Amino acid sequence: MTTTDICIIGAGPVGLFAVFEAGLLKMRCHLIDALPQVGGQLSEIYPHKPIYDIPGFPEVKAQELVDNLMEQIAPFHPSFTLGERVESLEKREDGSFIVTTNEGTAVHCKVVVIAGGLGCFEPRKPEIQGLEEYEGKGVAYMVKNPELLRDRRVVLAGGGDSALDWTVFLADVAREVTLVHRGDSFRGAPDSAEKVYDLAREGRINLILQSNITSIHGNGHLQEVTLVGKDKTVTRLPTDHLIPLFGLTPKLGPIAEWGLQIDRSAIVVDTTDYSTNVERIYAIGDINTYPGKLKLILCGFHEAALMCQSAFKYVYPNQKLSFKYTTVNGIPTF
Numbered sequence: 001m002t003t004t005d006i007c008i009i010g011a012g013p014v015g016l017f018a019v020f021e022a023g024l025l026k027m028r029c030h031l032i033d034a035l036p037q038v039g040g041q042l043s044e045i046y047p048h049k050p051i052y053d054i055p056g057f058p059e060v061k062a063q064e065l066v067d068n069l070m071e072q073i074a075p076f077h078p079s080f081t082l083g084e085r086v087e088s089l090e091k092r093e094d095g096s097f098i099v100t101t102n103e104g105t106a107v108h109c110k111v112v113v114i115a116g117g118l119g120c121f122e123p124r125k126p127e128i129q130g131l132e133e134y135e136g137k138g139v140a141y142m143v144k145n146p147e148l149l150r151d152r153r154v155v156l157a158g159g160g161d162s163a164l165d166w167t168v169f170l171a172d173v174a175r176e177v178t179l180v181h182r183g184d185s186f187r188g189a190p191d192s193a194e195k196v197y198d199l200a201r202e203g204r205i206n207l208i209l210q211s212n213i214t215s216i217h218g219n220g221h222l223q224e225v226t227l228v229g230k231d232k233t234v235t236r237l238p239t240d241h242l243i244p245l246f247g248l249t250p251k252l253g254p255i256a257e258w259g260l261q262i263d264r265s266a267i268v269v270d271t272t273d274y275s276t277n278v279e280r281i282y283a284i285g286d287i288n289t290y291p292g293k294l295k296l297i298l299c300g301f302h303e304a305a306l307m308c309q310s311a312f313k314y315v316y317p318n319q320k321l322s323f324k325y326t327t328v329n330g331i332p333t334f
Contacts, residue, residue, distance in 0.1 A: 001098075001106045001107070001108055002030055002079060002081075002105070002106070002107045002108070003107075003108045003109075004028045004029060004030040004079065004107060004108070004109050005022070005027040005028045005029065005109065005110050005111065005315045006018075006022055006027055006028070006029045006030075006109060006110070006111045006112075006113055006311060006315070007029075007030050007031075007032065007097070007099045007107045007109035007111070007112050007113070008029055008030070008031045008032070008113045008115055009031075009032050009033075009086050009099070009112065009113065009114045009115060009116050009255070010031070010032075010033055010040060010114065010115035010116035010285070010287070011031040011032075011033035011035070011038040011039070011040060011080065011082065012033075012038075012039060012040020012041060012042065012115060012116075012285065013039070013040065013042060013065060013066065013069055013297050013300070013301075014115045014284055014285035014286075014297065014300030014301065014303070014304055015031055015033075015040070015113070015115035015116075015284075015285070016031075016038065016039075016066070016069040016070065016072075016073060017069060017072075017073075017300070017301050017304050018113060018115060018284065018304035018307065018308065019031070019073040019076055019078045020069075020072050020073050020076065021304050021305045021307075021308040022076070022308045022311070023073065023075065023076030024308075025308055025309075025312050025315075025321070026316075027308065027311065027312065027315050028076075028077075028078075029076070029078045029079075030078065030079045030080070030081070030107050030109070031078060031079075031080050031081070032080075032081045032082075032084060032086055032099065032101060032105075032107065033080075033081075033082050033083075033084075034083070034084065034085040034086075035082065035083070036082055036083040037082060038066060038070065038080065038082070039062075039063065039066035042062035042063065042065060042066050043062070043063055043066055046062050046142060046143055046144075046162070046166075047061070047062050047063035047066075047144065048061055048062065048063065048143070048144075048145065048146050048169075049061070049062045049143070049162075049165055049166065049169065050062075050165065050169060051065060051297070052191075053296060053297070053298055054297065054298065055298070065297075081101060081105050081107070084101035084102055084103045084105055085101060085102045085253065085254075086099055086100070086101055086102075086253075086254060086255070087100055087101055087102045087254050088100045088254065089112065089258050095110070095279070095280055095314070096108060096109060096110050096280075097109055097110075097111075097112050097280070099112060110280065110314050110315050111280050111281075111282070111311045111314050111315065112280065112281045112282070113281075113282045113283070113284060113307060113311070114255060114267060114276075114281065114282065114283040114284070114287055114288075115283075115284050115285045115287065115300075115304075116252075116255070116285075116287045123141035123142070123244075123246070123247075124246040124247050125141070125244065125246075126157065126213070126244050126246055128213050128214065128215060128216060128244070129214060129215035129216070130215055130216045130217065131216060131244075134216055134218060134221070134222045134242075137218070137220065137221045137222060138218060138221050138222025138223075138239075138240060138241050138242060139216070139222060139241075139242050139243075139244075140241070140242075140243055141243065141244060141245070142243075142245075143166055143170075143243060146169065146170060146173050147173070149170060149173055149174050149241060150173050150174065151174070151175045152174055152175055152240040152241055153174065153175055153176040153178075153238065153239045153240045153241070154170055154174040154176070154177050154178070154239065154240065154241045154242075154243065155178045155179075155180060155213075155225055155237065155239045155241065155242045155243070156170070156177065156178070156179045156180070156243050156245060157179075157180045157181070157213055157242070157243070157244045157245065157246070158179075158181065158244065158245035158246050158247075159181040159182070159183055159185075159186045159187050159188065160186070160187045160188050160245065160246075160247060161187075161188035161189055161192060162188075162245040162247075163179060163181070163186075163188070163245040164179075164186060164188040164189070164192035164193055164195070164196050165188075165192055166243070166245065167179045167196050167199070167205060168192065168195050168196060168199065171199050171204050171205050176206070176239075177204075177205040177206070178205065178206040178207075178208060178237065178239070179196060179205060179206070179207050179208070180208045180211055180212075180213055180227060181207075181208070181209050181210075181211075182210065182211065182212050183209065183210065184209050184210050208227065208229075208235075210229060210230040211227045211228065211229045211230070211235070212227065212228055213225050213226065213227055213242070213244075214226050214227070214228050216242060221240075222239065222240065222241065222242055223238065223239070223240075224236055224237065224238050224239065225237050225239055225242055252265060252267075252287075255267075258278065258281070259277075259278055260276050260277060260278055260281065260283075261276065261277045263289050264289070266287060266288060266289035267283040267287055267288045267289065268288070268289055268290065269282070269283050269284075269288045269289070269290055270290075271290050271291075272306075272310075273306050273307055273309065273310030274288060274303045274306060274307045274310075275307075275310060280311075280314055282307045282310070282311065284300055284303040284304050284307050285300035285303065285304075286300070288303070309321065
């Protein structure tokens with residue numbers, strides 16, 4: 001059995017940064033993630049996607065951010081259980097927990113931090129005739145390696161941040177990029193939307209608004225998508241790849257049975273310290289909810305910092321917290 005101070009469920013960017021904040025306070029961390037590598041959605045879904053809202057980085061690739069976080073927490077020597085899913089939680093008489101995975105790995109900890117992003121997630125699939133038939137044969141729901149799309153014809157569908165960001169990125173990679181959106185305005189960041197409009201005006205991408213993809217066709221591999229416009233106009237568009245980007249459907253899995261207060265598949269927390277209604281259990285990042293919640297990595301980092309300040313009292317109940325800036329004392333190590 002692994003013994004640690006804090007067991008963090010989820011090894012995405014927020015979970016990784018929590019290790020750093022905990023390390024500053026001399027608290028040890030063990031992280032569990034169902035994915036076979038650290039990084040969460042950043043590594044699994046869009047490792048090459050540029051991120052623009054990390055302080056100090058005008059632009060940073062998703063995987064680069066993960067690599068930097070791993071370098072940042074290295075002095076604190078966290079331990080990991082990867083490729084295993086948390087199945088059960090047992091609370092002991094002293095208030096500590098035993099967290100057990102589907103493979104029987106057990107972790108004894110004083111505090112549990114849920115940093116599972118969207119939880120167990122799967123892509124939202126639009127209702128398109130023939131879609132599943134071409135999965136892996138031209139249809140994908142994420143861009144893992146944009147180099148596989150180099151000099152290819154790509155159709156992206158969606159109106160959120162992922163659709164906008166990948167349209168901008170692939171404009172310099174693919175031979176032809178088409179963005180299809182059923183609305184006439186975008187839900188994503190205004191700056192990203194403006195970049196897409198600029199690319200369309202310059203003729204570098206095709207932008208088709210107020211249209212839906214209704215069916216796809218091919219001969220062993222995707223060859224064509226059919227669009228129907230708001231005015232019922234039918235367009236057949238040749239393409240090599242279709243990437244619908246309609247977000248992810250979150251599922252909490254066994255966590256939903258731990259007695260936590262849940263609201264729309266998210267864990268309700270107290271914004272004082274991001275604690276849940278169960279003592280010694282915290283939730284940070286996209287998996288939590290509270291009034292004014294923003295699902296940004298930046299906000300998750302803030303939540304991790306405050307959470308660790310609160311968790312200290314459980315790890316060191318007889319000590320008074322004395323937090324000092326790293327610029328004053330440097331980075332402590334175990």
